[in-house]
Amino acid sequence: MMSKTPTFFLFIAFLLPAITFAQNRQTGADNTLLPEINPQDIEIRSEFKARFPGLRRQPILGFNPKPRVFQIDPNRIPFIETREEAVADISVTQLGRPEPPTRNILQDPDRMNGYIRAALGSFVSPDVNAYGYYALDESSAVTGNMNMRGSTGHLDGPESSFRYLDANIGYINKLQNGMRLSLDLGALSDFNDLYDLNDPNIQGQIGETASKDYSGFNGQLRLQKIKNTLNGWDLTVGGNVFSTTLDAGSSTLGGETDETAGHLSFSYYWPGQKMYETFKVSGNLESATYSSDAFDSENWVNAEAAVTYERLFDFSTRIKAKGGVSYITDAVDSKVMLSPEIEIIHYLNERLSVTGTAFGRPELNTLQEHHQYNRFLSADNLLRYSYDVGAGAEANLQLFGGNRVFGGASYTHTQNYAYYQRSILAPNDTPGFYSVMYGDANIFEIYAGANQQLVPEKFWANAKVYARSPKLSAGGDIPYEEKLGLEGSISFKPVKELTLNAWAEYLGKRRSPETGTELKAFALLNAGAEYQVNDKIGVFAKMLNVSGQEYEVWSGYQERPFQIFGGITIKL
Numbered sequence: 001m002m003s004k005t006p007t008f009f010l011f012i013a014f015l016l017p018a019i020t021f022a023q024n025r026q027t028g029a030d031n032t033l034l035p036e037i038n039p040q041d042i043e044i045r046s047e048f049k050a051r052f053p054g055l056r057r058q059p060i061l062g063f064n065p066k067p068r069v070f071q072i073d074p075n076r077i078p079f080i081e082t083r084e085e086a087v088a089d090i091s092v093t094q095l096g097r098p099e100p101p102t103r104n105i106l107q108d109p110d111r112m113n114g115y116i117r118a119a120l121g122s123f124v125s126p127d128v129n130a131y132g133y134y135a136l137d138e139s140s141a142v143t144g145n146m147n148m149r150g151s152t153g154h155l156d157g158p159e160s161s162f163r164y165l166d167a168n169i170g171y172i173n174k175l176q177n178g179m180r181l182s183l184d185l186g187a188l189s190d191f192n193d194l195y196d197l198n199d200p201n202i203q204g205q206i207g208e209t210a211s212k213d214y215s216g217f218n219g220q221l222r223l224q225k226i227k228n229t230l231n232g233w234d235l236t237v238g239g240n241v242f243s244t245t246l247d248a249g250s251s252t253l254g255g256e257t258d259e260t261a262g263h264l265s266f267s268y269y270w271p272g273q274k275m276y277e278t279f280k281v282s283g284n285l286e287s288a289t290y291s292s293d294a295f296d297s298e299n300w301v302n303a304e305a306a307v308t309y310e311r312l313f314d315f316s317t318r319i320k321a322k323g324g325v326s327y328i329t330d331a332v333d334s335k336v337m338l339s340p341e342i343e344i345i346h347y348l349n350e351r352l353s354v355t356g357t358a359f360g361r362p363e364l365n366t367l368q369e370h371h372q373y374n375r376f377l378s379a380d381n382l383l384r385y386s387y388d389v390g391a392g393a394e395a396n397l398q399l400f401g402g403n404r405v406f407g408g409a410s411y412t413h414t415q416n417y418a419y420y421q422r423s424i425l426a427p428n429d430t431p432g433f434y435s436v437m438y439g440d441a442n443i444f445e446i447y448a449g450a451n452q453q454l455v456p457e458k459f460w461a462n463a464k465v466y467a468r469s470p471k472l473s474a475g476g477d478i479p480y481e482e483k484l485g486l487e488g489s490i491s492f493k494p495v496k497e498l499t500l501n502a503w504a505e506y507l508g509k510r511r512s513p514e515t516g517t518e519l520k521a522f523a524l525l526n527a528g529a530e531y532q533v534n535d536k537i538g539v540f541a542k543m544l545n546v547s548g549q550e551y552e553v554w555s556g557y558q559e560r561p562f563q564i565f566g567g568i569t570i571k572l
Contacts, residue, residue: 035051036051037049037051112131112133112571112572113132113133113134113572114130114131114132114133114571114572115130115131115569115570115571115572116128116129116130116569116570117129117130117540117567117568117569117570118567118568119540119542119565119566119567119568120565120566120567121151121544121563121564121565121566122562122563122564122565123151123152123153123154123560123563124151124152125149125150125151125152125563125565126148126149126150127148127149127565127567128146128147128148128149129145129146129147129148130145130146130147131143131144131145132144132145132572139173139174139175140171140172140173140174141171141172142169142170142171142172143169143170143171143172144167144168144169144170145167145168146165146166146167146168147164147165147166147167148163148164148165148166149163149164150162150163150164150165151560153193154560154561155558157196158193158195158196158209159193159209159211160193161192161193162190162191162192162193163189163190163191163192164190164192165188165189165190166186166187166188166189166190167186167187167188168184168185168186168187169184169185169186170182170183170184170185171183171184177225178225178226178227178232179223179224179225180223180224180225180226181221181222181223181224182221182222182224183219183220183221183222184218184219184220184222184238185217185218185219186217186218186219187216187217187218188214188215188216188217189214189215190213190214190215191211191212191213191214192211192212192375193209193210193211194209194210194211194212194375194376194433194557195209195210195376195556195557196208196209196210208248208249208250208251209249210246210247210248210249210253210254210433211246211247212244212245212246212247212375213244213245213247214242214243214244214371214372215242215243215244216240216241216242216243216368217240217241218238218239218240218241219238219239219240220236220237220238220239221236221237221238222234222235222236223235223236230269230270230271230278231269231270231271232268232269233266233267233268233269234265234266234267234268235265235266236263236264236265236266237262237263237264237265238262238263239260239261239262239263240260240261240368241258241259241260242258242259242260242261242366242367242368242371243256243257243258243259244256244257244367244371244379245257245379246378246379246433248433253378253425253432253433254379255292255293255294255378255379255380256292256293256379257290257291257292257367257371257379257380257381258290258291258292259288259289259290259366259367259368260288260289260290261286261287261288261289261366261368262286262287262288263284263285263286263287264284264285265282265283265284265285266282266283267280267281267282267283268280268281268282269281272311274311276311276312277309277310277311277312278309278310278311279307279308279309280307280308280309280310281305281306281307281308282304282305282306282307282308283303283304283305283306284302284303284304284306285301285302285303285304286301286302286303286364287299287300287301287302288300288366288367290367290383292379292380292381293379293380294379294380295380295382298330298331298382298383300328300329300330300331300364300383300385301327301328301329302326302327302328302362302364302385303326303327303328304324304325304326304327304339304362305324305325306322306323306324306325306339307322307323307324308320308321308322309321309322315347316346316347317344317345317346317347318344318345318346319342319343319344320341320342320343320344321340321341321342321343322339322340322341322342323338323339323340324338324339324340324341325337325338325339326338326339326361326362328362328364328385330364330382330383330384330385331382331383331384332382332384333384333385335385337360337362337387338360339360339361339362340358340359340360341357341358341359341360341361342357342358342359343355343356343357344356344357351397351398351399352395352396352397352398353395353396354393354394354395354396355393355394355395355396355408356391356392356393357391357392357393357410358390358391358392359388359389359390359391360387360388360389361387361388362385362386362387362388363385363386363387363388364383364384364385364386365383365418366383367381367383370418370436374420374434374554376433376434376554376556376557377420377433377434377435377436378423378432378433378434378435380435381435381436382436383436384416384418384438385416386414386415386416386417386418386438387414387415387416388412388413388414389412389413389414390410390411390412390413391410391411392408392409392410392411393408393409393410394406394407394408395407395408402452402453402456402460403450403451403452403453403454404450404451404452405448405449405450406448406449406450406451407446407447407448407449408446408447408448409444409445409446409447410444410445411442411443411444411445412442412443413440413441413442414440414441414442414443415440416438416439416440417438417439417440417441417472417478418436418437418438419436419437419438419439419441419478419479419480419481420434420435420436420437420479420480420554421434421435421437421479421513421514422434422435422514422555422556423435424514431514431515431555431556434554439472439473439474440472440473440474441470441471441472441473441478442469442471442473443468443469443470443471443478444468444469445466445467445468445469446466446467446468447464447465447466447467448464448465448466449462449463449464449465450462450463457493458492458493459491459492459493460490460491461488461489461490461491462488462489463486463487463488463489464486464487464488465485465486466484466485466486467483467484467485468481468482468483468484468485469483470483476511476513477511478511479510479511479512479513480510480511480512480519480554480555481510481511482507482508482509482510482521483508483509483510484506484507484508484521485505485506485507485508486504486505486506486523487503487504487505487506488503488504489501489502489503489504490502490503496532497531497532497533498529498530498531498532499529499530499531499532500527500528500529501527501528501529501530502525502526502527502528503526503527504523504524504525504526505523505524506521506522506523506524507521507522508521509521512555514555515555519552519555520551522549522551523547523549524544524545524549524551525545525546525547526542526543526544526545526546527542527543527546528540528541528542528543529541529542530569535571536570536571536572537568537569537570537571538568538569538571539566539567539568539569540566540567540568540569541564541565541566541567542564542565543562543563543564543565544560544562544563544564544565545560545561545562545563546562547562548561548562549561
């Protein structure tokens with residue numbers, strides 16, 4: 001037994017260094033940060049794999065969080081199918097062409113080259129409106145329009161026929177460097193029968209109907225230089241010739257009036273140094289010479305020079321101010337006057353805004369404007385200027401898109417306010433024709449209204465009602481001016497081709513000083529319908545004064561009763 005002991009110890013001594021070397025090698029590999037690379041992965045498999053046996057995360061006792069990176073479940077069932085086997089059960093069909101994306105392209109609307117709208121109504125009353133446009137080339141075009149309405153007469157006793165005809169032609173040419181040239185020419189030829197002259201004390205007036213003829217020609221040349229919407233200039237020169245003849249039978253009440261007028265204007269506008277700021281300087285000159293059988297020729301001049309400033313503050317307040325000086329002369333007086341104007345618009349929010357205005361401006365209407373407004377005007381009228389000083393305020397509320405409710409008030413004091421009054425014929429104080437009168441006046445007005453488009457392209461309506469106090473400073477109401485008025489319209493489109501519409505007008509009582517009475521109030525109700533057969537042709541009908549009300553706009557002449565029209569519209 002003793003002989004085996006040395007052999008056992010020799011065996012242990014021989015193995016001890018090998019065990020110690022293996023333990024030291026294992027411990028060193030676990031503690032090193034160097035990667036462990038198998039050369040066979042690179043040489044044989046063409047793969048590069050590196051292990052870091054020294055990097056080990058020791059879990060905290062009782063804490064085993066989920067890994068923050070994706071790891072393959074070690075208990076998964078391995079996928080043993082090939083790629084072909086995996087897709088063998090998928091049906092293969094031919095794919096359809098995908099739907100193209102929706103395209104919304106903005107296009108200019110087709111220009112209507114022309115249209116004719118003609119109708120014929122009761123009392124043999126033609127009504128024609130026509131418009132035409134023809135492009136000569138890419139930069140020039142010619143336009144024209146014509147309006148005509150007439151009647152053989154609606155009164156049983158005196159003659160009451162009339163015709164109103166005016167036509168215009170225009171030429172437009174876009175020049176180089178933003179220049180634009182336009183030329184407009186127009187003419188008018190009207191006549192209307194007035195009322196019987198039944199004063200037996202004036203020889204030659206018994207049973208005779210007075211009549212009136214108008215003729216005129218006008219032209220205007222305009223040259224514009226438009227650099228952009230905020231920078232450019234505008235030059236306009238034009239004039240008109242007008243003549244009217246009042247035929248009062250064998251009486252001495254008739255006569256002829258001629259007028260030749262011209263105008264010249266220039267404006268230059270440019271942006272300021274600040275954002276949303278613009279300036280404008282302008283000059284305007286109007287002059288006319290007129291004469292009649294009752295007096296020699298007279299003339300008037302209205303000249304103005306002005307500067308306009310406009311700016312938007314904080315996207316909520318817009319201010320437009322104008323300062324000007326005017327020189328005006330007429331048959332009686334000559335004066336230099338200031339012509340200031342200011343307008344302030346403040347947007348309280350995106351739907352509500354308020355507007356305030358104040359102004360002082362001279363005005364002078366031509367004889368043509370007076371005679372076309374009151375067709376019963378006599379031939380011997382002198383013209384005078386008027387000077388308006390006033391202020392106003394208005395509120396606008398937009399409830400939603402396409403709808404607006406508004407209301408406001410204004411006050412104007414006018415020096416030499418032009419109004420109309422019938423002359424009184426001696427010796428029996430018989431009313432005759434009208435004359436232009438002048439006097440200081442004060443007019444206060446309040447109004448309210450709404451513009452509604454309840455259903456776009458289907459139903460829309462608008463209305464306005466107003467009450468006013470037209471007073472002469474010398475006392476009394478201004479003759480033939482109403483204190484209460486209403487106007488409105490409504491349209492309905494049940495289908496695309498059919499449009500139904502109706503419109504109305506109401507005028508309150510008006511003072512008639514020659515008779516010492518008031519003209520009664522009247523309400524005109526009108527209706528119409530239009531059907532579009534195709535893109536080119538449509539038919540329409542309209543009814544005027546549906547209630548058949550008897551009324552007078554000017555004292556002594558009864559206007560037309562109920563009328564019905566039928567017509568056709570042709571678009572080119």
